[in-house]
Amino acid sequence: MIFDVITIFPEFFGGILEHGLLKRALAGGQIDIRLHDLRDATEDRHRTVDDRPFGGGPGMVFKPEPLFRAVDALKAESGKSDFPVILLSPQGRLLTQAVAKELSEHARLTLICGRYEGVDERVATHLATDEISIGDYVLSGGELAAAVVMEAVTRLLPGVLGNEASREYESFAPLDSSGGPGHEGLLDFPQYTRPAEFAGLRVPEVLLSGNHEEIREWRHRQALEKTWRRRPDLLAKLQLSPEDRAVLEELQRTELERTNDVILSEAKNLGRSESSHYRNPSLRSG
Ligand code: 4HQ
Numbered sequence: 157m158i159f160d161v162i163t164i165f166p167e168f169f170g171g172i173l174e175h176g177l178l179k180r181a182l183a184g185g186q187i188d189i190r191l192h193d194l195r196d197a198t199e200d201r202h203r204t205v206d207d208r209p210f211g212g213g214p215g216m217v218f219k220p221e222p223l224f225r226a227v228d229a230l231k232a233e234s235g236k237s238d239f240p241v242i243l244l245s246p247q248g249r250l251l252t253q254a255v256a257k258e259l260s261e262h263a264r265l266t267l268i269c270g271r272y273e274g275v276d277e278r279v280a281t282h283l284a285t286d287e288i289s290i291g292d293y294v295l296s297g298g299e300l301a302a303a304v305v306m307e308a309v310t311r312l313l314p315g316v317l318g319n320e321a322s323r324e325y326e327s328f329a330p331l332d333s334s335g336g337p338g339h340e341g342l343l344d345f346p347q348y349t350r351p352a353e354f355a356g357l358r359v360p361e362v363l364l365s366g367n368h369e370e371i372r373e374w375r376h377r378q379a380l381e382k383t384w385r386r387r388p389d390l391l392a393k394l395q396l397s398p399e400d401r402a403v404l405e406e407l408q409r410t411e412l413e414r415t416n417d418v419i420l421s422e423a424k425n426l427g428r429s430e431s432s433h434y435r436n437p438s439l440r441s442g
Contacts, residue, residue, distance in 0.1 A: 157260070157313055159189045159306050162226045163269040164205055166191035168299045172307075177317075181310045189306065194218075197226035206272055215273035223268060223279050230266060239264040241284045242305070243275065244298030248287030255288065256308040267305060269298030341394050342383045345375035381407060 161169065169191055172178055181187040195203040199221075206216040231237045240262055242248075249255065259265060268275070268284060280287055290301045310316055348359040362374045380403055383390055396404070 157187045157262070157309065158264040159187060160192060160230050160264070160266040161189065161269065161302055161306075162192045162194055162197075162223065162266065163297075163299055163302070164194045164271060165269075165297070165299055166193050169303065172303050177307060177310060180318075181313065181316045184315065186313050186316050187306075187310050192226055192230075194222050194226060197222040197229065199225075209273065213273070217273055218270050218275040218279070220276040220278045220283075223275070224283055227266060227268075227283055234264065236264070239266060240286050241266045241268065242286045242288050243268045243270070243280055243284035244290070244301035244305070245270065245275070245280070245287050246289050246292070246294065247280070248289040250292075251288050251290045251305060251308065253308075256305070257312055259305070260309045260312040265305075265309070267298070267302040269302050271297045341390055342379040343387060343390070345378040345382070377403060380404065 163169075169189070173182060173189060178187070178189070182189065194205050198204055205218055205222050207219050209215070209217045227241055230239075240259070242259075242265060244267065268279065288301070288305060290304045295301060348363060352359045352364060360374070362370055365371070380400055384404055384407055391404070
């Protein structure tokens with residue numbers, strides 16, 4: 157995979173290329189990251205990349221010409237023009253594991269990093285083939301977002317992860333991994349390591365039991381329950397087994413009972429604090 161990154165801050169990427177996964181993938185030849193200083197695609201003496209917004213308003217906007225020129229140079233150099241050109245922006249489609257997977261299937265990706273108030277809209281409409289956002293918050297530049305895209309995509313490339321199996325166990329593992337030991341779109345089950353007791357906190361007994369079948373079931377149930385509590389939106393997209401659906405129905409029932417108990421005891425407390433005249437006899441406690 158070749159990543160072409162267009163930025164006014166190529167030095168920004170120094171650190172992340174020298175550590176961890178990206179460093180290893182660079183060394184292993186699975187990826188090449190080519191940093192392009194947008195100012196090299198300017199033609200004026202001051203290497204101008206920005207200008208004031210038409211219509212007024214604060215801040216500056218990236219001019220279209222240097223960006224079009226920079227991408228044209230990549231097309232000329234590669235002899236191709238069919239690679240994705242991605243503008244990082246909060247208006248883009250959200251980066252998900254599925255989007256990362258889709259991007260990882262290309263041989264080459266161009267990432268455009270904006271700064272300031274944004275980028276002339278003609279870049280989004282007539283140069284970029286895709287706009288991607290890494291989340292609903294505001295960054296000062298596209299560089300961090302580009303780094304996130306590169307990391308998420310690189311981990312999916314063949315031969316990059318030392319342990320090919322471990323990816324399957326994680327949150328957001330590909331949905332088509334059924335049949336394997338994967339957790340198919342669920343959040344991670346909790347992990348523990350030694351010591352078995354720390355500050356009075358014990359590791360769940362089942363994990364120390366050595367019973368691998370029970371451990372597998374426990375982990376799956378933990379993943380299911382955590383996903384149900386924290387990310388029900390993820391569950392809605394999954395095809396659950398009848399066993400899993402039974403587990404969720406049971407969770408729902410016990411949760412409902414708990415809520416009812418809370419409401420009932422609050423109602424009783426209310427009754428106690430008000431005049432006995434208005435007290436509902438059915439709520440009166442013993
Ligand atoms: N940006 N996901 C760059 C973002 C962003 C995001 C705001 C992109 C500023 C100039 N990019 N502009 N969120 O917040 O990708």
